[in-house]
Amino acid sequence: MDAGDGGAVNGGSEGERRPRVVVVGAGFAGLWAVQRLRREPVDVLLLDRQNYHTFLPLLYQVAAAELGPTDIAYPVRSILRDQKNATFRMAEVVEVDLEHSEVVTPVERIPYDHLILGMGATTHYFGVEGAEEYAFPLRTMDEAIPLRHHVLSRFEEAAYEADAEHRQRLLTFAIVGAGPTGVEFSGALSELIYGPLQKDFPMIDMATVRILLIEAMDGVLQGMPAELSDYARDRLERRKVELKMGSAVARVGPDWVEIEGGERIGTETIVWTGGVRGAQGPRDWGLPVTRSGQIEVERTLAVPGRPGVWAAGDLAYLEEDGEPLPGVAPVALQQGTLAADNIMRQIRGEEPKAFHYRDPGMLAVIGRNAAVARLGGRNFKGFPAWVVWLVVHVAKLIGFRNRVLVLVNWAWNYLFFERAVRLILPFARRSAGDRPRPERPRPLPRGGGSGEPVGEEGVAADEPRGG
Numbered sequence: 001m002d003a004g005d006g007g008a009v010n011g012g013s014e015g016e017r018r019p020r021v022v023v024v025g026a027g028f029a030g031l032w033a034v035q036r037l038r039r040e041p042v043d044v045l046l047l048d049r050q051n052y053h054t055f056l057p058l059l060y061q062v063a064a065a066e067l068g069p070t071d072i073a074y075p076v077r078s079i080l081r082d083q084k085n086a087t088f089r090m091a092e093v094v095e096v097d098l099e100h101s102e103v104v105t106p107v108e109r110i111p112y113d114h115l116i117l118g119m120g121a122t123t124h125y126f127g128v129e130g131a132e133e134y135a136f137p138l139r140t141m142d143e144a145i146p147l148r149h150h151v152l153s154r155f156e157e158a159a160y161e162a163d164a165e166h167r168q169r170l171l172t173f174a175i176v177g178a179g180p181t182g183v184e185f186s187g188a189l190s191e192l193i194y195g196p197l198q199k200d201f202p203m204i205d206m207a208t209v210r211i212l213l214i215e216a217m218d219g220v221l222q223g224m225p226a227e228l229s230d231y232a233r234d235r236l237e238r239r240k241v242e243l244k245m246g247s248a249v250a251r252v253g254p255d256w257v258e259i260e261g262g263e264r265i266g267t268e269t270i271v272w273t274g275g276v277r278g279a280q281g282p283r284d285w286g287l288p289v290t291r292s293g294q295i296e297v298e299r300t301l302a303v304p305g306r307p308g309v310w311a312a313g314d315l316a317y318l319e320e321d322g323e324p325l326p327g328v329a330p331v332a333l334q335q336g337t338l339a340a341d342n343i344m345r346q347i348r349g350e351e352p353k354a355f356h357y358r359d360p361g362m363l364a365v366i367g368r369n370a371a372v373a374r375l376g377g378r379n380f381k382g383f384p385a386w387v388v389w390l391v392v393h394v395a396k397l398i399g400f401r402n403r404v405l406v407l408v409n410w411a412w413n414y415l416f417f418e419r420a421v422r423l424i425l426p427f428a429r430r431s432a433g434d435r436p437r438p439e440r441p442r443p444l445p446r447g448g449g450s451g452e453p454v455g456e457e458g459v460a461a462d463e464p465r466g467g
C-alpha cells in the first residue's frame with residue numbers, strides 16, 4: 001500500500017476513532033516523530049511542502065558539485081511505505097487554526113488531536129540591506145542547486161570575459177558566516193575550483209580567483225575548542241580561502257558586498273550562511289515565539305497554553321544548563337522522538353517527560369583529509385577526524401542506495417580529484433538578484449473554497465482508506 005494514498009485512518013473496532021496526530025515537516029524532528037509512532041494506536045498524517053527528506057549536513061556538497069541532489073534526499077512516501085498507521089501529504093501548511101485545532105493548507109483544513117510542528121529554520125539576514133535580495137542562502141535543496149549552477153556559470157562566463165574588472169567580480173566568491181556551513185562550503189568550493197575547474201579552464205588565471213570567508217566574530221567555528229578552531233583556520237588558509245574575521249557585513253548589492261568601515265568587495269557570488277531563525281509561519285499564527293522566531297516550548301516540548309500542540313527541532317526554543325540548545329540534527333531527532341513519546345503518555349493519562357539532550361559531539365570537515373571533531377570530551381583533528389566524519393555521515397544517511405551513491409561519489413572525487421556533478425541546467429541565473437521567488441500560498445478560509453471534498457478527519461472524502 002502506498003503510504004500516501006491509503007494509510008490507516010480508523011483502526012481498532014469499527015466506528016471507533018483513534019487519536020489523530022498531525023506532524024508538520026519531514027525533517028529530522030518530524031520524521032523521527034512519525035517513525036516513533038509506528039506501533040502506536042494513533043493515525044499519523046505527515047505534511048511537508050516537499051515530497052522528500054533532505055539530509056542537510058551534506059547540502060553544501062550539492063552546492064559545491066560534490067554530490068547530486070538525489071544522493072542526499074529520499075522520497076518521504078518510500079520511507080513511510082511500510083508504516084501502516086501513517087499517511088503523507090505534500091502540502092505547505094499556511095496556518096494553524098488553534099481555536100478549531102486545524103492545520104490549514106491551500107486546499108484543505110485538517111483537524112488534529114495532537115500536532116507536532118517540526119518546520120525547521122530559515123536564513124536570518126539580520127536586517128542587512130540587500131542581503132535577502134542578492135545573497136544566496138544555503139538551507140534547502142532548491143537553494144543549493146541554483147548556487148551550484150551559478151558558481152559553475154561564473155567560470156563559463158569568466159573564460160571569455162575580456163573586461164578584467166568584470167572577470168575579477170566573476171571569480172570572487174564571498175561566503176558570509178564562519179560557522180560549520182560557511183567553513184565546509186568554503187573548503188569544498190576551494191577544492192572544486194583548484195581541482196577540476198583549474199583543469200577545465202586553462203585560459204583562466206587561477207591566481208586571480210578569490211574565495212573570502214567573512215565573519216563578524218573573531219574566529220571560525222565559534223563554539224569549538226580553540227585548538228580545533230585554529231586548525232580549521234590554518235587548513236582553510238592552505239586551501240587559499242581568505243579569512244576576513246571581525247568583519248561584519250554592512251550592505252550587499254547585486255555585484256558587491258560592503259564590510260562595516262566601508263571596504264567594498266566586487267563579487268557576483270555572495271553566499272549567506274550567517275544566521276538562522278525559526279520558520280516564518282508560527283510568528284503569524286499566534287504561537288509564542290522568541291526574537292529568533294523559534295517557538296518557546298516547555299521542557300516536555302509542549303507549547304505552553306496551546307493544548308495538543310508540540311514543537312521540536314530547529315523550530316523549538318529550549319535551554320539546557322542556561323544555554324539555548326544548538327540547531328543540529330541530533331537535537332531535532334531526539335526531540336521528535338520525545339514529542340511522540342509524550343503524546344502517547346498523554347493519551348495514556350501519564351505524565352510527559354522532560355527533554356534532556358544527549359550530545360553525541362561536534363564535527364566539521366574542511367576538505368579532503370581535514371576535519372575537526374569534539375567527541376566524548378576529546379578533540380580530534382586531521383585525518384582521524386575526517387574518517388570519523390565520513391563514517392558518521394554515511395551511517396546517518398537514509399536509504400542503502402543513497403549510502404552507496406555517496407560512497408562511490410566520494411571515492412571517485414578522492415581518487416581522481418574530480419567532481420562528477422557539474423551540469424549547468426537552464427535555470428542557472430546570471431546573478432543572485434534575479435532569483436525567482438515562490439509566491440506564498442494563501443490559507444483556505446473556513447468552510448469554503450476547497451478543490452476537493454474534505455472528510456471528517458480532514459482526509460479527502462474520495463481517498464481510499466486502509467487499516
Ligand SMILES: Cc1cc2nc3c(=O)[nH]c(=O)nc-3n(C[C@H](O)[C@H](O)[C@H](O)COP(=O)(O)OP(=O)(O)OC[C@H]3O[C@@H](n4cnc5c(N)ncnc54)[C@H](O)[C@@H]3O)c2cc1C
Nearest residue numbers: 025027028029048049056057093120313314327328329332
Ligand atoms: C547547510 C546545513 C548544514 C548542516 N550541517 C549539520 C551538521 O553537519 N550536523 C548537524 O547535526 N546539523 C547540521 N545542520 C542542522 C540540521 O540539519 C538541523 O538542525 C536539522 O535539519 C533540524 O531538523 P528539523 O526537523 O527541525 O528541520 P528540517 O530538517 O529543516 O526540516 C523541516 C521540514 O519542514 C518542512 N517545512 C517547513 N515549513 C513548512 C510548511 N509551512 N509546511 C510544510 N512543510 C514545511 C521543510 O520542507 C522541511 O522538510 C545543518 C543545516 C544546514 C542548513
